[in-house]
Amino acid sequence: MAHTNASISLLMGAAIALNFLPTQAQARGEINIYSARKEALIAPVLEAYSNKYHVQVNLITGNADTLLHRLKTEGNASPADIFITVDAGRLHRAKQEGVLRQLESDTIVENIPAHLRDSEDYWVSLSRRSRVIFYNPKTVNKNELSTYEDLANPKWRGRICTRSSANIYNQSLVASMIAANGEEATGKWINNFVANLARPPFGGDTDLLRAVEAGVCDITLANTYYYGRLGHSDDPAMKAVYDHVALFWPNQAAGERGAHVNVSGIGITNSATNVRNARRLIEFLVNHESQAWYAEANNEYPVIEGVAYPSTLEPFGKFKADSLQLDKLGENNRLATELMDANGWK
Numbered sequence: 001m002a003h004t005n006a007s008i009s010l011l012m013g014a015a016i017a018l019n020f021l022p023t024q025a026q027a028r029g030e031i032n033i034y035s036a037r038k039e040a041l042i043a044p045v046l047e048a049y050s051n052k053y054h055v056q057v058n059l060i061t062g063n064a065d066t067l068l069h070r071l072k073t074e075g076n077a078s079p080a081d082i083f084i085t086v087d088a089g090r091l092h093r094a095k096q097e098g099v100l101r102q103l104e105s106d107t108i109v110e111n112i113p114a115h116l117r118d119s120e121d122y123w124v125s126l127s128r129r130s131r132v133i134f135y136n137p138k139t140v141n142k143n144e145l146s147t148y149e150d151l152a153n154p155k156w157r158g159r160i161c162t163r164s165s166a167n168i169y170n171q172s173l174v175a176s177m178i179a180a181n182g183e184e185a186t187g188k189w190i191n192n193f194v195a196n197l198a199r200p201p202f203g204g205d206t207d208l209l210r211a212v213e214a215g216v217c218d219i220t221l222a223n224t225y226y227y228g229r230l231g232h233s234d235d236p237a238m239k240a241v242y243d244h245v246a247l248f249w250p251n252q253a254a255g256e257r258g259a260h261v262n263v264s265g266i267g268i269t270n271s272a273t274n275v276r277n278a279r280r281l282i283e284f285l286v287n288h289e290s291q292a293w294y295a296e297a298n299n300e301y302p303v304i305e306g307v308a309y310p311s312t313l314e315p316f317g318k319f320k321a322d323s324l325q326l327d328k329l330g331e332n333n334r335l336a337t338e339l340m341d342a343n344g345w346k
């Protein structure tokens with residue numbers, strides 16, 4: 001592998017391990033990243049860091065659970081200095097499995113709202129997304145919609161589509177409802193919500209948005225970035241989904257907690273040998289310029305104040321966001337999956 005002092009190398013697939021002979025990596029002060037984000041969604045901003053500080057950054061991208069498993073099995077011998085993944089539930093899992101260390105950064109504490117950081121300092125958010133209601137405006141009057149809780153109302157019988165309970169986005173949404181409404185009320189809510197499904201859980205968020213457009217159901221839940229990016233799609237079929245499906249911000253009324261928020265996030269690994277460089281890189285990723293780029297590239301909301309919303313999300317306007325401390329999503333994850341199991345959310 002050629003290495004200048006200011007470059008980023010993208011290491012994909014099985015061959016990458018060879019590039020991680022620890023003695024070499026350590027000697028050069030390189031930073032090795034395991035990232036569950038697609039390369040194009042993170043690499044340019046890492047390159048900007050690399051060019052500015054003359055530190056080589058090596059990026060390994062892969063499936064979130066696979067990378068977490070790899071970190072765990074590699075243990076202290078892992079070449080990774082940094083772990084990037086999506087969903088607070090998964091970040092919490094990484095912390096619990098002992099693969100992360102505390103960030104110990106004043107910059108992060110000062111700039112990132114407390115609820116978007118692990119309460120024990122093991123990870124910090126890089127971007128926010130919201131999981132909200134999408135509906136067919138031809139069959140649903142906007143005034144009939146209000147809250148997540150209301151999706152259990154019998155008026156929606158046979159009209160809702162959802163992704164399966166195996167998906168962490170839904171687990172985290174339920175975890176947030178447990179935090180807001182308690183275990184018993186959330187169990188009942190799941191039961192009634194499931195009774196309103198048009199068909200058994202299926203697909204990913206984009207499939208669900210398409211199902212609403214196709215008339216399979218009138219309402220679904222999806223993350224904002226899936227919908228936002230359809231607005232810029234070159235595919236007429238996808239653009240049609242964007243045009244024919246509408247976004248509704250739930251739980252916005254006075255006294256309501258706001259729309260459910262989840263994040264992509266980052267932590268320094270327990271095995272990190274370049275902790276100072278890793279910390280500086282994370283501080284770089286939450287600065288104004290990086291946040292603007294990252295939000296735009298990922299169709300997500302920034303985590304710091306004063307950064308414009310990405311162009312794809314701008315049409316949806318401002319919204320009230322649930323300010324729940326995000327590590328609650330991780331803490332409530334097991335109970336959430338148990339409640340979903342017990343109440344028939346397949």
Ligand SMILES: [Fe+2]
Pocket residue numbers: 223
């Ligand atoms: Fe996603």
